[in-house]
Amino acid sequence: MSLNGGWEDNPSLKKRFLLLSLAVVLIFLLLVLRLWYLQIIGADRYRELSEKNRIRYIPVAAPRGPIYDRHGEILVDNRPSFTISVLRQEVEDKDALLTRLAGILGADPEELEKNWQSGSRFPRYRPFPLAEDVSRESLEVIQENSVNLPGVLTEVRPLRSYPHGELGAHLFGYLGEITQKELQNKQFSSGYRPGDFVGKRGLEKLLEKYLRGVEGERLLEVDVKGQELRILKTQEPQPGNKVFLTIDRKLQAATESAFGEEAGAAVVIRVKTGEVLALASRPAFDPALFARGISGKEWIDLLQNPRHPLQDKTIQGQYPPGSTFKMVTALAALKAGVAYPSTTVDCGGALSHGNRRFRCWKRGGHGRVDLKRALKESCDVWFYKVSLDLGIDRIAAMARALGLGIPLGFPLEGEKTGLIPDRQWKQQRQGTRWYDGETVIASIGQGYVLTTPLQLAVMTAGIANDGIVPRPQVISRIEDLTGNILEEMHPEILNDAQLNPSDLQVVKRGMEAVVNEPGGTAYKSRLNEIRIAGKTGTSQVVKLKDDHAPKREIAYRFRDHALFVGYAPAQDPEIAVSVLLEHGGSGGSNAAPVAQKIFAAYFDVPIPVHAPPSPPAPAPSPLPTEDLPPTPSDAVNGLPLQGMNPPPAGPPAPAPNLPPAPPVTPEQSLPPEAGGIVPEAEGD
Amino acid sequence: MFDRRLLTHFDWVLLLTVLTVAGIGILNLYSATSIWTGAGPPIYLKQIYWLGIGLTIALGVSSVDYRHLEYCGFFLYGLTLCLLVAVLLVGKTSMGATRWLDLGIFNLQPSEIMKIVIIITLARYFSQKGNLRGYSLRQLLVPFALLGVPSVMIMKQPDLGTAMMVIFIGVTMSLFAGLRRSTLAMLAILGSSAAAGGWFLLRPYQKQRILTFLNPEHDPLGAGYHIIQSKIAVGSGGFWGSGFMQGTQSQLSFLPERHTDFAFSVFAEEWGFTGSLILLGLYLFLIIWGIYIARRASDMFGMMLALGVTAMIFWHIVVNLGMVIGLLPVVGVPLPLFSYGGTSMVTTMIGTGLLLNISMRRFMF
Structure with missing residues (x-):
């Protein structure tokens, strides 16, 4: 007590108690005043409101943010759609109402009943849609008959629209109704309710928080007949933010159409900045199907399509890169000093190592080849031979330095990392040691090696950019409505591969020769005005174990993948391109022409008509090992299927140093009879 | 040990007032939930159980001399802070907010305990560091820190209503403890400029987002609707009210949360201005x-303790009524003794127990 002695007689304390009591009384008076205002002055008005009229609460959906290309051209937009909604609080006879509506809309009453049931989870005062995206005619009939349809509202809602159809479908992704599980998620904890549409894939999902906007609301007073008397409160919705991509709409369109009916993927990126100009995955789907809710049948059709239209093959498809991998092997060998530009190998059509023969795609062999010619004509034996001295680990290090087999940090969900094998990986994964034979086939991008088309484009950009590998990016900037920039992309370097300029020069010359010199595997796909540098690849999907019975056709899923990577202009590179045709034949005959169309579109130059006889098209007979079946390119080209005649000269069973079945990309569902992947053969 | 004077000094007035309000509240709940589809025993019956539990707690709290609390004040504070940390780490999430600790038998809400504990802690601080000439800004650093840490943690759950209550209680106690004129002026300027500046600099949708974030269980977009329905209910009551169980607004279930946060609007409709x-x-x-x-x-210590408890009850009343009659934004704060809910009942009854405790020991030194 001593501490507080005499405290209670303190005059200032008395004053404080008095002040406090006064403040309390005053605040209570304020409450009473407000009650008086509501209950005495406002009584009549509020009684009328409670008895005669009704208050309608109408949420106003916010238009989702639009998506633009790099030049501000619109890619994804919103369009107004007419929705018939219902307010449960104003409906007296549900069944009569639904029957009448079904008549007007020409809809199935059961469908309406189903929508009604799913809307019962909303509060009574919240309108929910019974029929979406109805015709203007139906809308007008309903508006004329509104007196007979109590509780029915017509609303104009923004619906996602895609002015360019399927263009960029995988990149944009799609919307879907929010699930119960998502609602539990912290991300959706505020501002989301059952029935809302949210981004489910692609940029729509990634940028959900920027694109969504904020719902508005209107409070209306209506009479018993549902006629509007006055607006009590309006809060305008806040549209979502604008997203600008690095994509070039025209180039994207050209890239997609370059595929024709083929399945596959192509990526175009700017060599110096990593900006992705086009990102195409074929076949695509129509994102508009999802905007208003996809039907069960449409969904099943998409899922069961053997060419996987829903998969974004640019980042989720993992394929053996085939001969497009040869630059990696060459650069690794030069860097390690294992080979020199002048290193020549005598290609007799195959390399024997141990008890196995690894065949070059050209049965007769290339004769004496140096590095440049090995790239130009895609001689496998040069790389086989060099790889034995080089070893897998140095190849793998170079591949990773160039962006293969590692995550690129691309923002889109589901980016696959591919696979670059090395000794440690094999020991950990399979518990067995690495065999030389596996190095040999890895050196030409077969065996365990898997890459995504995006990674191949990044690798090519890295080579074109003298070893400085850019990080691929696709979102240029995000702006709010007033033009304030919320997010902006800055070019980033993924890695500096630290390549020796003279090594680079040799490889680049080889790549130029591929397209521009007679005998190059992509010589037919050159452009007159722009010098392209590139490399073709034909990668084998699967080895047919049972190839005794000749087939006229090889099943689609067993056909080779055709690849091409390249950059242009060769002297001062601007863009890098990767093209993959899934089960599409050979790199030179099938993939390079697609890339040619893309380059032509970018530089706005015509595609030349080359005289047919100019370069003798190398006969594609890809038979690297003896037990290899013929490739589809033969069948595709209508040539006689050489090598179809059994028995194969090689060992009947897989040789001891033949790799066990390597990992398989998800879309390649291998039948049990399929054996392991065997070295590829260059198709041309 | 037991002192007969305690019985003779027992504060019947306080207890009777509390019971009267709670009784009216239960009657009101009976009306508000007469059309009730929920499972289990009726709401008003559950509220009677809670009142019984609350009363037991209040008598328990009043039987142990409050001056013991002075010694374990900081210990309680530390313990409750640990519970708040536990909530942030392993709390139970419901309706987008993480506020509860699942104890198996029941869910504990440490932020509610903090309301009482902050009163004890600050009462101890201000009574020991007695300063009748008023506190300077620097001397307030400690109580503000004591107040700020749990408030921020509660805000993070997020639970705007409770955090606001804790802050209001603390500020009221600090103001009463006495500030120097200069300190008061400084705080007033700082506080109002920060609030005004913050509010005017924010765009409407940003404000909306903040409110949405801090207050997730209230559908912010439906909030306008709730308020207008509540105002209609209160206003249509008129002078005499529509009569017990006769409120059309509340009976037709236009009123949301009519048994919890909006219980008063049911009462105001049925009993009118007179009843209110x-x-x-x-x-x-x-x-x-x-x-x-x-x-x-x-x-x-007793004085500050009693003031703190009174401030707690006062601010709950004002913020809840202000919301229901459309003076303040929708913040989930229950009306003490009136809204349905065990948590609110228990907290209020602990407070009542403390008041009884202090009142009956007023002559003991």
Whole structure:
């Protein structure tokens, strides 16, 4: 007590108690005043409101943010759609109402009943849609008959629209109704309710928080007949933010159409900045199907399509890169000093190592080849031979330095990392040691090696950019409505591969020769005005174990993948391109022409008509090992299927140093009879 | 040990007032939930159980001399802070907010305990660091830190209503403890400029987002609707009210949360201005009585404690009524003794127990 002695007689304390009591009384008076205002002055008005009229609460959906290309051209937009909604609080006879509506809309009453049931989870005062995206005619009939349809509202809602159809479908992704599980998620904890549409894939999902906007609301007073008397409160919705991509709409369109009916993927990126100009995955789907809710049948059709239209093959498809991998092997060998530009190998059509023969795609062999010619004509034996001295680990290090087999940090969900094998990986994964034979086939991008088309484009950009590998990016900037920039992309370097300029020069010359010199595997796909540098690849999907019975056709899923990577202009590179045709034949005959169309579109130059006889098209007979079946390119080209005649000269069973079945990309569902992947053969 | 004087000094006035308000509240809940589709025993019956539990707790709290609390004040504070940390780490999430600790038998809400504990802690601080010339800004650093840490943690759950209550209680106690004129002026300028600046600099949708974030269980977009329905209910009551169980707004279930946060609008519709005035009068009497208990307390700790509890009840009443009659934004704060809910009942009854405790020991030194 001593501490507080005499405290209670303190005059200032008395004053404080008095002040406090006064403040309390005053605040209570304020409450009473407000009650008086509501209950005495406002009584009549509020009684009328409670008895005669009704208050309608109408949420106003916010238009989702639009998506633009790099030049501000619109890619994804919103369009107004007419929705018939219902307010449960104003409906007296549900069944009569639904029957009448079904008549007007020409809809199935059961469908309406189903929508009604799913809307019962909303509060009574919240309108929910019974029929979406109805015709203007139906809308007008309903508006004329509104007196007979109590509780029915017509609303104009923004619906996602895609002015360019399927263009960029995988990149944009799609919307879907929010699930119960998502609602539990912290991300959706505020501002989301059952029935809302949210981004489910692609940029729509990634940028959900920027694109969504904020719902508005209107409070209306209506009479018993549902006629509007006055607006009590309006809060305008806040549209979502604008997203600008690095994509070039025209180039994207050209890239997609370059595929024709083929399945596959192509990526175009700017060599110096990593900006992705086009990102195409074929076949695509129509994102508009999802905007208003996809039907069960449409969904099943998409899922069961053997060419996987829903998969974004640019980042989720993992394929053996085939001969497009040869630059990696060459650069690794030069860097390690294992080979020199002048290193020549005598290609007799195959390399024997141990008890196995690894065949070059050209049965007769290339004769004496140096590095440049090995790239130009895609001689496998040069790389086989060099790889034995080089070893897998140095190849793998170079591949990773160039962006293969590692995550690129691309923002889109589901980016696959591919696979670059090395000794440690094999020991950990399979518990067995690495065999030389596996190095040999890895050196030409077969065996365990898997890459995504995006990674191949990044690798090519890295080579074109003298070893400085850019990080691929696709979102240029995000702006709010007033033009304030919320997010902006800055070019980033993924890695500096630290390549020796003279090594680079040799490889680049080889790549130029591929397209521009007679005998190059992509010589037919050159452009007159722009010098392209590139490399073709034909990668084998699967080895047919049972190839005794000749087939006229090889099943689609067993056909080779055709690849091409390249950059242009060769002297001062601007863009890098990767093209993959899934089960599409050979790199030179099938993939390079697609890339040619893309380059032509970018530089706005015509595609030349080359005289047919100019370069003798190398006969594609890809038979690297003896037990290899013929490739589809033969069948595709209508040539006689050489090598179809059994028995194969090689060992009947897989040789001891033949790799066990390597990992398989998800879309390649291998039948049990399929054996392991065997070295590829260059198709041309 | 037991002192007969305790019985003779027992504060029947306080207990009777509390029971009267709670009784009216239960009657009101009976009407508000007469059309009730929920499972289990009726709401009003559950509220009676809670009142019984609350009463037991209040008598328990009043039987142990409050001066013991002075010694374990900081210990309680530390313990509750740990519980708040536990909530942030392993709390149970519901409706987008993480506020509860699942104890198996029941869910504990540490932020509610913090309301009482912050009162004890600050009462101890201000009574020991007695300073009748008023506190300077620097001397306030410690109590503000004591207040700030749990408030931020509660805000993070997020639970705007409770965090606001904790801050209001603390600020009221600090103001009463006495500030220098210069300190007061400084705080007033700082506070109002920060609030005004913040509010005017924010765009409407940003404000909306903040409110949405801090207050997730209230559908912010439906909030306008709730308020207008509540105003219609209160206003249509008129002078005499529509009569018990006769409120059309509340009976037709236009009113959301009519048994919890919006319980008063049901009452105001059915009992009109007269009924509201009587209820407000009872609440005012309760608050003034609480101040009276503080004035008569036998020591400074008791005085600050009584003031803190009274401030807690006062701010709950004002913020809830302000929301229901459309003076304040929708923040989930229950009306003490009136809204349905065990948590609110228990907290209020602990407070009542403390007031009884202080009141009956006013002559003991």
